[in-house]
Amino acid sequence: MTTLPIAVPPAGDAPGTAGRAFGEHGHWPRKPRTWPRTVVIVAVICALTAWSAIAIQVDPATLIRNAHNASNTLVQLFQPDYTFIPDTADALLETVQMAVIGTAVSVALALPISFVASRVTNPSTVVLGIARFIMNVVRSIPDLLYAAVFVTVIGTGAISGVFALVLFDLGIMVKLISEALDGLDRGGQEAALASGATWLKADRIAMLPEVASSYISQTIYVFELNIRASTVIGLVGAGGLGMLIDKVRTFYQYHYLSTIILEVLVIILALELLSSASRKRLLL
Amino acid sequence: MSQAQQAAGIRFDHVGVTYANGFVGLDDITLRIDSGEMVAVVGLSGAGKSTLVRTINGLVPISSGQITVGGVGLKDLRGKGLRTVRSEVGMIFQSFNLAKRTTVINNVLMGRLYHTPAWRTLLAAWKRDDVELAMQALERVEIVHKAYANASELSGGQQQRVAIARSLAQRPRVILADEPTASLDPPTSHVVMRDLQRINAELGITVVVNLHFLDLARRYGQRVIGLRGGRLVFDGPGADADAGVFESIYGRSLTAEDMLPGHQQAAV
Ligand SMILES: Nc1ncnc2c1ncn2[C@@H]1O[C@H](COP(=O)(O)OP(=O)(O)O)[C@@H](O)[C@H]1O
Ligand SMILES: [Mg+2]
Numbered sequence: 001m002t003t004l005p006i007a008v009p010p011a012g013d014a015p016g017t018a019g020r021a022f023g024e025h026g027h028w029p030r031k032p033r034t035w036p037r038t039v040v041i042v043a044v045i046c047a048l049t050a051w052s053a054i055a056i057q058v059d060p061a062t063l064i065r066n067a068h069n070a071s072n073t074l075v076q077l078f079q080p081d082y083t084f085i086p087d088t089a090d091a092l093l094e095t096v097q098m099a100v101i102g103t104a105v106s107v108a109l110a111l112p113i114s115f116v117a118s119r120v121t122n123p124s125t126v127v128l129g130i131a132r133f134i135m136n137v138v139r140s141i142p143d144l145l146y147a148a149v150f151v152t153v154i155g156t157g158a159i160s161g162v163f164a165l166v167l168f169d170l171g172i173m174v175k176l177i178s179e180a181l182d183g184l185d186r187g188g189q190e191a192a193l194a195s196g197a198t199w200l201k202a203d204r205i206a207m208l209p210e211v212a213s214s215y216i217s218q219t220i221y222v223f224e225l226n227i228r229a230s231t232v233i234g235l236v237g238a239g240g241l242g243m244l245i246d247k248v249r250t251f252y253q254y255h256y257l258s259t260i261i262l263e264v265l266v267i268i269l270a271l272e273l274l275s276s277a278s279r280k281r282l283l284l
Numbered sequence: 285m286s287q288a289q290q291a292a293g294i295r296f297d298h299v300g301v302t303y304a305n306g307f308v309g310l311d312d313i314t315l316r317i318d319s320g321e322m323v324a325v326v327g328l329s330g331a332g333k334s335t336l337v338r339t340i341n342g343l344v345p346i347s348s349g350q351i352t353v354g355g356v357g358l359k360d361l362r363g364k365g366l367r368t369v370r371s372e373v374g375m376i377f378q379s380f381n382l383a384k385r386t387t388v389i390n391n392v393l394m395g396r397l398y399h400t401p402a403w404r405t406l407l408a409a410w411k412r413d414d415v416e417l418a419m420q421a422l423e424r425v426e427i428v429h430k431a432y433a434n435a436s437e438l439s440g441g442q443q444q445r446v447a448i449a450r451s452l453a454q455r456p457r458v459i460l461a462d463e464p465t466a467s468l469d470p471p472t473s474h475v476v477m478r479d480l481q482r483i484n485a486e487l488g489i490t491v492v493v494n495l496h497f498l499d500l501a502r503r504y505g506q507r508v509i510g511l512r513g514g515r516l517v518f519d520g521p522g523a524d525a526d527a528g529v530f531e532s533i534y535g536r537s538l539t540a541e542d543m544l545p546g547h548q549q550a551a552v
Contacts, residue, residue, distance in 0.1 A: 188383030188394070191447070194341055195454050196371030196398035201405045205394055209386035 076254035077261075084259045088244060092263060094158050095240035099226035102165030107219045109166070110173035114211075117174055118181035121189075121203045135178075139171030147233035158239030161230055168229065169222045176221075180214040181207060216282060220275040227271055231264050291319040291490045292354030292372065292457035294340055299349035301335055301514075309335040309344070311514040319354075319457070322484040322491040324505025324522070326498050328534055332514040333494040337460045340492065341373040342366050354457055371398035374451025374489075376461040376480075380443040384436040388427070388446050391435050392418040395453030414453075421449040425479055441472035448479055452487075459483065461493040465500065477504045498525060498533070 115121045117131040146167050150160035188206030193199070234242015241260060248256040294317040301310040310332050317323050325333050338344040339351055342358055351358040356369055374395070382391045396414040397405060404410065422428040425445040430438060435446065444464060451459055461480060465473035477493075481504055484491040495501045501508050502522035510518030510525070510533035517532050518525065 185384070187377065187379060187381030188391070190343075191375065191377065191381040191450065192394045192397055194343055194370055194373075194375040195395050195451070196367040196369075197394070198367065198402070200402060201397045201400070204405050205390070205397060205408070206383045209383050209390070212385065 073254055077258040079255055080258040080262055081255035082259060084256045085263070088241070088260060088263060091234075091241045091244040092267075095227065095230045095234070095242075096267075098158050098161045098165060098230045098240050099223060101162050102169060102226050102230070103219065103223045105162075106166045106169035107173055107215075107222060110170055110177060111215065113170070113174050114177035114181060115203055115207075118178040120181050120184060120186060121199070121207055123199055135171060135174045138167060139175060141167070141171075143168040143229045143233055144236060147238040148236045151237040156237035156239070156243075161233050161238035161240055164233050164238055165226050165229060169226065172225070173218060173222055176218045177211065177215055180211050180218075184210045213282065217279060220278060224268070224271055224275060227264075227267060290457065291488050293317060293319040293321075294458065294490065294492070295350075295352045297350045297352075299339065299351055300347050301332075301339060301344060302347040308514055310339070310346075312349070313516055314349075315509065315516065315519060317490060317492065319490050320484070320488045321507060322481065322505055323493070323507045323509060324501035325492065325494045325509045325511060326496070326501045326533060327511035329496070331511040331533075333511055334462050335514070336511065337375075337462050337492055337494055340458065340460055341370050341375060343375075367398060371454060372457045374454045374456035374459040376444070376447050376451055376459065376464045378463040378466045380440070380447050380467070382435040382443055382446060382450075384434075386435060387432050388422065388435055388438070389415070389418055389431040391446055392421055392449045392453050395421070395450045398454070417455075418449070418453045421452040422446070424452060424483075425449050439472075440468050441475060444468065444472075444476050445479060448476070448483070452483065456489060458490045458492070461491070463494050463496055466496060473500070480504070498530060501525070 113131065113135070116127060117135055119125075119128055122128045122131070143164055146164035147161060150163045154160045154163070184207060186207075188210070189202045192202035192206045197205070230239075231241045231245065234240040234244070235246050237243060237246075241264065245257065245260055248254075248260070296313045296315045299310055299313045300308070302308050313336065325336060327333050335344055339346050339358070340353060342361060346359055349359070353369055353373065356365075358366075358369065361369065383394075390408075393410050393414060396410070396417065400410065400414065419428055419431060422431055425448050427442055427445050427449065430442065430446075435443065438446065444467075447464075459480070464480070465476055468476060477500060480491055480493060483489055493501075493505065495505075498508075502525055505522050508518065508520065508522045508525050509516065510529065512533055512535065518529050520529075
């Protein structure tokens, strides 16, 4: 075979058009006028804020009148009673247990649901639409409301709290993971499908490894959320530290209250350190 | 590696592809590729090269006419029937299409998914024989020592060879390659092209490879097919693809600009 040097011509223009200078005649594009729109947006935001403040009667005078009362409470809050710590142990443990179970159950359920709720891993637009609609509803309900509902239906205690956390986490986790899937490179999946794999197999083998690191990272995030949330949902009777907080609050035991707040702070800080360390370890 | 299956021939009968937006990707293509042939498809970008090879494994459905692969018609073929054809046709992509965050061997094992039950797939509990087959495929492209490396750690050329091993693990009757060298430097391009050539010669697998450059096509394809605007404009031995053929495929005559720097060394 002769070596005729035949290659494809470089894409683009015919010779001669390439070297023309831009803006030879000074006709630069005009900067579009955007300031009227900015003014309107800022005005609308200001109006909305003022309207909200008036509607819920934010009254600086009341704040000043109650200042004395508030300062008494604050003084007590700044004097935590450390002897109370042993009495919080059970509730604290329950909070952590609720967070662990809630995280475990919700992330396990969230993984397959995320694959159904991502347009990249689910070829059926009908099933995708249904899954996304249901998950939007699940996510639109706040944790405290879930807790209130389960306390009403099942009764007070940690089990209601766990149910509330699972549904709350599920909404967040499916949203985060299905969006992570949406943004993935689909090359491996395409290759698997081209070799005769079903979507289930292609997703499992080609997409799961790609999303695994964000799944682990979001699991840690959800666990953090759960520790926070499980202190709050107790306020409506769903177990854990929150229930203890509610008790000491109703008896105006602010020394005890501040002890609990301090404990929560320490746990959350420790957790934050732990999770950032494990993220680094996992190179997420 | 023993080939369990005979290579397959491919027939296009008046094949047309019209995309959803009305664009005609392929226009009345009729051609016949015999089993065991190595064919290069050339054309400008947008000529329909990818469309053509993607119809052969049904990644692009045909609108009219018929394609048969090893005697099986692809028109309106769906579900299990389509997957069976696909399992016999390996595909190699321009951008390698590996799952980057998993091991090389897992990527090669992807070629066995059609034959792996769903429960095994979910647990990633591969059959021993399949792991053996995947290792042999990696050995054939001389990269078996990287079996447990992460795919992302490999160079472009190595990744493309993993992709070739993945298609070999299918024990395919046909291998399709869509501009397999477009993301590679010239020396690596030749390594990959020689791998494909060897696979064609030693295993007798039918190979259809899209190439942007006519010189690569002339060098590695026993037969060259030229596409322009979705139509067949040339079909013949590489040696016949002269300057006149170049003009018919690329729409302009050969000029000095068409010579890439260092091109002649690479093409020898
Ligand atoms: N999914 C699609 N929908 C509409 N047009 C497409 C689609 N895929 C490819 N095309 C068009 O079909 C033509 C041929 O594309 P392609 O087969 O990728 O060409 P090549 O591989 O030769 O560069 C191009 O003009 C491209 O824009
Ligand atoms: Mg292409």
